[in-house]
Amino acid sequence: xxxxxxxxxxxxxxxxxxxxxxxxxxxxxxxxxxxxxxxxxxxxxxxxxxxxxxxxxxxxxxxxxxxxxxxxxxxxxxxxxxxxxxxxxxxxxxxxxxxxxxxxxxxxxxxxxxxxxxxxxxxxxxxxxxxxxxxxxxxxxxxxxxxxxxxxxxxxxxxxxxxxxxxxxxxxxxxxxxxxxxxxxxxxxxxxxxxxxxxxxxxxxxxxx
DNA sequence: TCTATGATCCCCT
DNA sequence: GGGGATCATAGAT
Numbered sequence: 001x002x003x004x005x006x007x008x009x010x011x012x013x014x015x016x017x018x019x020x021x022x023x024x025x026x027x028x029x030x031x032x033x034x035x036x037x038x039x040x041x042x043x044x045x046x047x048x049x050x051x052x053x054x055x056x057x058x059x060x061x062x063x064x065x066x067x068x069x070x071x072x073x074x075x076x077x078x079x080x081x082x083x084x085x086x087x088x089x090x091x092x093x094x095x096x097x098x099x100x101x102x103x104x105x106x107x108x109x110x111x112x113x114x115x116x117x118x119x120x121x122x123x124x125x126x127x128x129x130x131x132x133x134x135x136x137x138x139x140x141x142x143x144x145x146x147x148x149x150x151x152x153x154x155x156x157x158x159x160x161x162x163x164x165x166x167x168x169x170x171x172x173x174x175x176x177x178x179x180x181x182x183x184x185x186x187x188x189x190x191x192x193x194x195x196x197x198x199x200x201x202x203x204x205x206x207x208x209x
Numbered sequence: 210t211c212t213a214t215g216a217t218c219c220c221c222t
Numbered sequence: 223g224g225g226g227a228t229c230a231t232a233g234a235t
Contacts, residue, residue, distance in 0.1 A: 067220075083227085084219055086217075087216070131230090136227070138228090179227075
């Protein structure tokens with residue numbers, strides 16, 4: 001496979017660290033790439049959420065709940081956790097940390113870079129506006145990610161994340177509570193959601209101008 | 210600009 | 223048997 005010059009696949013060591021909130025923050029500005037059936041699609045990550053394992057009421061792994069679905073989170077970091085939600089959406093997460101520590105980062109929005117025509121086909125949209133990859137359901141749909149890709153290694157050449165040297169300014173990063181996790185009681189207030197300020201692909205807020 | 214609602218199904222209890 | 227880490231649309235404001 002041929003990637004653009006300067007695109008460096010993230011090493012396992014990036015995912016194997018123990019601070020999932022830091023990793024969620026550092027994933028801003030990186031590029032999520034899928035290469036299924038010869039179709040290369042990629043987008044720059046502009047919104048993420050951290051899910052902090054067994055202590056986090058918003059996490060599927062809260063209380064060490066270990067099931068067929070969540071099993072991949074209990075494996076090694078650097079793999080994909082994809083699950084099906086609301087009867088129609090596939091949501092893509094990055095598993096982090098070592099075995100038995102079920103940390104994950106939900107990718108909530110990307111800015112399309114490569115394969116926009118293919119993204120339009122997959123989503124059935126007519127034109128590439130800001131809704132193409134806004135929100136976690138749309139990200140997975142545009143990149144062709146489904147539950148069959150859960151447990152895929154991000155060290156492979158089908159689904160992975162690269163660094164192209166893009167620098168995300170500290171002052172352009174915003175931290176807020178996570179979206180759609182009101183059921184998590186006090187944990188729903190934690191500032192575990194990160195996004196790039198003023199980016200039109202970020203979900204959960206209106207776009208002006 | 211907002212709120213309400215329907216679509217739709219896998220996974221867990 | 224019930225609810226969910228959502229999205230697009232319709233209709234009210």
